[in-house]
Amino acid sequence: MLSINVILIITVCVLAIIFFAFIAKQKSMMANLAEKLKLQESLLNEQSQTLSYIEQQLSSLSEVERAHFDETNEVTKQLEHRISTLKQHIASMDEQLLSIQQQSSEDKFYSRALKLAKKGADVDEIVQECEIPRAEAEMLLSVHQQKK
DSSP: OHHHHHHHHHHHHHHHHHHHHHHHHHHHHHHHHHHHHHHHHHHHHHHHHHHHHHHHHHHHHHHHHHHHHHHHHHHHHHHHHHHHHHHHHHHHHHHHHHHHHHHHHHHHHHHHHHHHHHTTOOHHHHHHHHOOOHHHHHHHHHHHHHHO
16 A cells, blocks of 8 residues: 555655646746736837827927918918909000000101191191091191291
8 A cells, every 4th residue: 555655645746746837837928928018018108109209290290381381371362462463553554555556656647747747748648648637637737837
């Protein structure tokens, strides 16, 4: 019986050693997992801080871009107003130019008529050459003759 007891004690001792080795390995694995968990938490915290920094930078950039957009809109409105004003001014100048051109062509006829009158042309010749009404040619001749 002694030998069965010795075998039983040896078996129990071997099982105890195996059990303690298993427990030690489990503790080692748990410590390793705890270390990995701390590392993951540290990385997560770091990424969270980075994300917060990026969000702040985006918010700041967004405000800057909004200010640039508002400024650009204001400049655009001012330029549109200036363009509109310039278009109106150009239209007015075009009308004035057309009026001056029309007067200029009429002035040429009267200038030519006056030259003809100074050279001694008669009313019919002035009317025919300058294409002005007869009454105006007569009046031009009478004014020219009074100046003599």
